Amino acid sequence: MIxxxxxxxxxxAGFGVVFLVLGLLAALLWAASTIILKWxxx
Amino acid sequence: xxxxxxxFSFLTGGPFPGSYIVAFxxxxxxxxxxxxxxxxxLILVPVGFCMMVVNLFPPLFADPTGLFAQxxxxxxxxxxxxxxxxxxxxxxxxxxxxxxxxxxxxLGAAAQFGVYFVFFTALLVGFTIPEAASIGIxxxxxxxxTVYLTTKLAPHLLTATAPAAYSYMALVPLIQxxxxxxxxxxxxRAISMKPQLREVSQREKILxxxxxxxxxxxxxxxxxxxxxxxxxxxxxxxxxxxxRLSKTASEAFMDILVIxxxxxxxxxxxxxxxxRPQTVLVFFLGIIAFATATAFGVVMGKVMNLFxxxxxxxxxxxxxVSAVPMSARVVQVxxxxxxxRNFLLMHAMGPNIAGVIGTMVAAGMFLHFLx
Numbered sequence: 001m002i003x004x005x006x007x008x009x010x011x012x013a014g015f016g017v018v019f020l021v022l023g024l025l026a027a028l029l030w031a032a033s034t035i036i037l038k039w040x041x042x
Numbered sequence: 043x044x045x046x047x048x049x050f051s052f053l054t055g056g057p058f059p060g061s062y063i064v065a066f067x068x069x070x071x072x073x074x075x076x077x078x079x080x081x082x083x084l085i086l087v088p089v090g091f092c093m094m095v096v097n098l099f100p101p102l103f104a105d106p107t108g109l110f111a112q113x114x115x116x117x118x119x120x121x122x123x124x125x126x127x128x129x130x131x132x133x134x135x136x137x138x139x140x141x142x143x144x145x146x147x148x149l150g151a152a153a154q155f156g157v158y159f160v161f162f163t164a165l166l167v168g169f170t171i172p173e174a175a176s177i178g179i180x181x182x183x184x185x186x187x188t189v190y191l192t193t194k195l196a197p198h199l200l201t202a203t204a205p206a207a208y209s210y211m212a213l214v215p216l217i218q219x220x221x222x223x224x225x226x227x228x229x230x231r232a233i234s235m236k237p238q239l240r241e242v243s244q245r246e247k248i249l250x251x252x253x254x255x256x257x258x259x260x261x262x263x264x265x266x267x268x269x270x271x272x273x274x275x276x277x278x279x280x281x282x283x284x285x286r287l288s289k290t291a292s293e294a295f296m297d298i299l300v301i302x303x304x305x306x307x308x309x310x311x312x313x314x315x316x317x318r319p320q321t322v323l324v325f326f327l328g329i330i331a332f333a334t335a336t337a338f339g340v341v342m343g344k345v346m347n348l349f350x351x352x353x354x355x356x357x358x359x360x361x362x363v364s365a366v367p368m369s370a371r372v373v374q375v376x377x378x379x380x381x382x383r384n385f386l387l388m389h390a391m392g393p394n395i396a397g398v399i400g401t402m403v404a405a406g407m408f409l410h411f412l413x
Binding site for chain 1: 140141144145147148150151152154155157158161162165171175242243245246249250253254257258261262396399400403404407408411412
């Protein structure tokens with residue numbers, strides 16, 4: 001017997017965390033690149 | 043009697059090896075597709091050939107001291123091979139397009155929808171939760187991650203999920219275009235993006251694997267083996283002081299690992315391991331995973347195009363399924379068909395590489411819940 005509540009938790013948490021991690025990585029990349037580019041131009 | 047031990051044992055009164063003949067022919071088909079069509083030849087040729095050999099004489103895999111069983115045990119069951127392959131893949135990957143356009147990471151995230159859609163679908167057709175996760179991850183279009191996760195969660199399905207993942211990666215040019223065309227208008231496909239991405243400095247390329255490793259492992263610890271190996275290989279490539287290691291990791295080391303992976307997967311694909319109704323279902327679900335991953339990537343591309351200052355061709359979202367670089371090439375070809383002045387390859391490489399990272403995170407999350 002499949003516990004659908006648990007399945008939904010796995011899927012929602014999984015997909016949510018994928019977005020969270022890649023979104024945070026995008027924000028970090030953008031911030032780091034902005035700082036590095038400014039520093040390299042100086 | 044020699045003739046009584048192998049494929050022709052039925053001549054001496056043994057059972058007729060019908061299923062082994064079918065598995066042998068499928069192996070031959072893999073070899074011919076690899077050679078004639080050049081579909082993932084580096085993996086399909088070794089897998090297909092070993093499949094032919096092992097189905098001519100099935101005790102080869104059953105013998106625990108034999109080559110096939112030994113390589114399978116040491117390479118796959120210990121999870122060593124897929125992880126080491128990630129070092130080579132990291133050394134082959136240029137994160138430049140991703141660093142130049144970080145928002146494409148979201149396209150790689152969106153394409154992981156296919157993983158979860160098929161996770162649900164697999165449960166509906168009767169697979170257990172760990173099996174469904176191993177099948178769903180095929181939608182990430184990442185062979186080594188599929189092998190790694192299946193080994194952890196449902197090793198008995200490995201002979202189905204591994205060939206499904208690799209053969210569908212080879213079939214990306216056939217699977218993706220109809221899905222992309224169904225979801226986009228010709229004018230959307232013709233949207234041109236800046237021909238050049240900004241140049242990314244070496245400092246940025248060195249920092250990327252360090253930042254990404256720290257962030258991802260901090261948030262999803264169980265993705266550490268995959269992410270760690272991938273980013274380690276990339277650091278060797280980008281740091282500028284380990285050229286010898288980078289060259290070895292991306293060439294000879296990688297080639298050896300791919301041969302061993304081919305031997306271990308192909309050598310385990312005896313008819314009784316491979317020709318089961320489950321395998322057919324896994325292949326069927328695998329294609330659904332690829333198609334839905336592509337579709338959701340394109341939809342995300344459309345959404346981002348609505349809110350972005352600079353136009354985004356929604357097709358680059360399709361490259362969020364990680365099959366690197368085939369899905370980016372598919373986007374490039376379709377873009378040029380719609381607008382001959384369109385050069386989308388580098389724009390599509392960003393989501394393409396993001397898809398690899400997204401699939402690792404998805405695998406880490408499955409392990410978090412199910413290990």
